Amino acid sequence: MTAEAVIHGTVISTYTRIVQIACEEAGLAHRTVATAAQSPENRHPFGKVPVVDLDGLELYESVSVAQYIDNAHNSGGLQPRDPARRAVMDRWIAVANTYLFPLFERGLVMPWVMHRYSGFPLDRETIDRSLPAISRALAFCEAEIQQNGGWDLTSFDLADVFLYPMLRSVELTPQGEAGLAQCPALASWMQELHDRPSIAATRWPGEEGEQS
Ligand SMILES: N[C@@H](CCC(=O)N[C@@H](CS)C(=O)NCC(=O)O)C(=O)O
Structure with a gap:
């Protein structure tokens, strides 16, 4: 089955876009489900967005999410080895x-x-x-x-x-x-x-x- 990142976040959001860009760079399918930070649906423990479902994982904190996407789906292409x-x-x-x-x-x-x-x-x-x-x-x-x-x-x-x-x-x-x-x-x-x-x-x- 083709992997898809489901990004739960607000439509106009810096961090939601950061994750979207990481997906695009990796050629990874993604869709964004509009989720307000302070809504009961938001699963982020500190009330932030985004929260991302990918590969059976629940991911949050954009550094961790972007690195995971790049490591798991882009051979680490956005992270210098040096x-x-x-x-x-x-x-x-x-x-x-x-x-x-x-x-x-x-x-x-x-x-x-x-x-x-x-x-x-x-x-x-x-x-x-x-x-x-x-x-x-x-x-x-x-x-x-x-x-x-x-x-x-x-x-x-x-x-x-x-x-x-x-x-x-x-x-x-x-x-x-x-x-x-x-x-x-x-x-x-x-x-x-x-x-x-x-x-x-x-x-x-x-x-x-x-x-x-
Ligand atoms: N440390 C979080 C920061 C995420 C963040 O601050 N997101 C903003 C939207 S761009 C947010 O949730 N703001 C709502 C709020 O602070 O109530 C991450 O790296 O994902």
Whole structure:
């Protein structure tokens, strides 16, 4: 029987998309079952999405899920074997998950999502308060790339899988678009990935029509 990943997650979700991209890169069939993080159907023990059913396993935590998909269905093609390159990839995945996502999500992306998709007034106070830290984080990524301390731009690996959706969701806000316009190396990396098949196949609904 052909394997299929069943991804339980919200439709506009960074981490759901990360898992979708990993599936696409592996050529693994997948479908997403709309599941709200805080719903009783969600099986994540800490109320996050996604939870993934694959190969008879219940998987959660996107690093573990993406690595499993890549190891079991893609011969580890998105994970460098060289220990030094591996350390760089792991560092950037950790930076993305620990620092970038919480900053971007709470301070900028969620206020816009709540405004655009749920009709709430735009929470400008949260955005204004968060923008200096977000700008510093973008500037840090830009400087690291420019000084060769960034993730490996010469090949596509799991660092790209995690970082792209996080930065793309920032770019889809007016403030994020303005911030990224000041970061030429980051913007050109994003532009390069924009039409990669796994990225194109997992675009969020309305993504191309949004501010960008
Ligand atoms: N550590 C989790 C993080 C997942 C996560 O934060 N997902 C977001 C959606 S992109 C979520 O569930 N947010 C809902 C909430 O925090 O209530 C993972 O790696 O999968």
